[in-house]
Amino acid sequence: MDARVKNMLIPVLESVMNLIRSHSSGFYSACHRFFMSYYACACSSHLIKYRADEELVDPKKYLEDSCKPKCVKSLLEYEACVKRVERDDSGHKHCTGQYFDYWFCIDKCVAPKLFSKLK
Numbered sequence: 368m369d370a371r372v373k374n375m376l377i378p379v380l381e382s383v384m385n386l387i388r389s390h391s392s393g394f395y396s397a398c399h400r401f402f403m404s405y406y407a408c409a410c411s412s413h414l415i416k417y418r419a420d421e422e423l424v425d426p427k428k429y430l431e432d433s434c435k436p437k438c439v440k441s442l443l444e445y446e447a448c449v450k451r452v453e454r455d456d457s458g459h460k461h462c463t464g465q466y467f468d469y470w471f472c473i474d475k476c477v478a479p480k481l482f483s484k485l486k
Contacts, residue, residue, distance in 0.1 A: 426484050427477060434476035441469040 435442070448462035 427481055430477045430480050430484075431473055434473045437476055438469055438472035441465070441472045445469050 445462055445465040445468070448465045452460045452462055
């Protein structure tokens with residue numbers, strides 16, 4: 368899948384997810400996992416494909432995309448925190464812990480795969 372197709376696909380998936388999100392949280396969660404898995408599979412096809420006439424591609428980005436569906440729970444916790452913090456007028460609340468939990472989950476998934484790809 369080339370970059371042009373991915374750039375067209377992302378807004379479509381986002382609009383579908385926004386529509387689903389507005390109807391049911393359980394249904395949204397299931398659909399979110401499906402679409403993220405589909406997108407990750409589409410992106411991961413680029414992990415191995417390097418051409419001599421192109422610049423090298425950082426595989427970490429694609430590995431992160433493929434690991435995001437496994438970390439949906441952390442993402443939903445972070446999004447829920449962001450919604451709570453938006454209503455806070457004091458400015459003292461934040462979602463740093465949930466943010467780092469989400470990225471820790473992704474990094475934990477990416478690390479073994481990434482080091483096996485490095486030369």
